Amino acid sequence: MSKPIIGITPNFSFKERTYGIAETYVESLKKAGAIPVLLPHAPADAAALAASLDALLVSGGPDIDPVFFEEQPHPKLGSICPERDDSELTLLKAFLACGKPILGICRGEQALNIALGGSLYQDLGTQFPSEALLKHNQEGPRWYTSHTVELQQGTKLQQIYGASQIGVNSFHHQAVKNLAPGLVTAAIAPDGVIEAYEHPGHVFCIGVQWHPECMFELSSPSDKLFAAFIAACATS
Numbered sequence: 592m593s594k595p596i597i598g599i600t601p602n603f604s605f606k607e608r609t610y611g612i613a614e615t616y617v618e619s620l621k622k623a624g625a626i627p628v629l630l631p632h633a634p635a636d637a638a639a640l641a642a643s644l645d646a647l648l649v650s651g652g653p654d655i656d657p658v659f660f661e662e663q664p665h666p667k668l669g670s671i672c673p674e675r676d677d678s679e680l681t682l683l684k685a686f687l688a689c690g691k692p693i694l695g696i697c698r699g700e701q702a703l704n705i706a707l708g709g710s711l712y713q714d715l716g717t718q719f720p721s722e723a724l725l726k727h728n729q730e731g732p733r734w735y736t737s738h739t740v741e742l743q744q745g746t747k748l749q750q751i752y753g754a755s756q757i758g759v760n761s762f763h764h765q766a767v768k769n770l771a772p773g774l775v776t777a778a779i780a781p782d783g784v785i786e787a788y789e790h791p792g793h794v795f796c797i798g799v800q801w802h803p804e805c806m807f808e809l810s811s812p813s814d815k816l817f818a819a820f821i822a823a824c825a826t827s
């Protein structure tokens with residue numbers, strides 16, 4: 592099979608009117624054998640993009656407007672970008688409709704859950720119902736794994752990593768609250784925060800709250816996640 596062409600949603604600065612993406616996303620896909628392309632906002636053409644591309648990677652970034660899960664903004668809600676929200680949610684629905692592989696990373700994981708009807712904690716520090724909440728906004732290097740997650744038996748994610756527990760990096764103050772219908776939890780942090788999920792009805796539809804792309808320069812278990820994502824392109 593020729594190299595799959597995978598769309599990546601970039602960040603968008605509504606102040607500067609510029610797109611941007613960390614090279615780690617691009618390099619991770621290239622290392623795994625794909626051709627990455629960046630997708631500017633084009634909600635009207637989402638169906639055409641989903642038909643043309645082999646897979647979608649929804650990247651990390653700022654917060655998502657809670658209007659999409661019918662909540663008012665919490666005081667700790669960070670910056671939001673309505674154009675990016677609209678574009679990504681439309682793209683996700685188009686790729687879901689096509690049954691093509693989807694990988695959601697951090698904000699992308701949260702967006703996928705919302706696209707399917709789930710909700711988020713707008714701020715873990717003030718809303719998560721546990722005294723034992725971990726520090727999920729690490730201040731070490733991007734590639735460093737700061738907390739563990741338990742991979743759930745019987746999930747595709749657990750098969751991919753081939754382990755019951757892995758270390759992950761953590762750069763988030765939000766997380767999945769109610770998982771959308773059809774999704775199953777695939778990884779849980781020691782404090783109970785959902786850190787990954789998947790859709791068993793799709794060839795590859797996985798969201799991870801951590802940043803596997805930050806490990807692309809290492810030989811790390813994250814390589815397996817990107818390899819499985821690329822391999823799924825040949826079967827969808």
Ligand code: MN
Pocket residue numbers: 727738760761762763780786800
């Ligand atoms: Mn975390």
